Amino acid sequence: AxxxxxxxNMIHAQNGFQANARTIRxxxxxxxxxSGLIR
Structure with a gap:
């Protein structure tokens, strides 16, 4: 290639990683x- x-391809992978990190955050x-409500 x-x-x-x-x-x-590298840029697409980077964008996917950032989206995943945002979702996790x-x-x-x-x-x-x-957990604050439960306490």
Whole structure:
């Protein structure tokens, strides 16, 4: 594969990783709020 398409693949992977990290962060915040309500 040429360098350009490899670069595009890398950018797509990076975007997916950032979206996953954001989702995990939101889930953590929700869990923290819930445990605060339970306590």
């Amino acid at each position: 040429d360098v350009a398409s490899e670069f595009v 939101v889930a953590n915040d929700i869990l923290r709020e819930l």
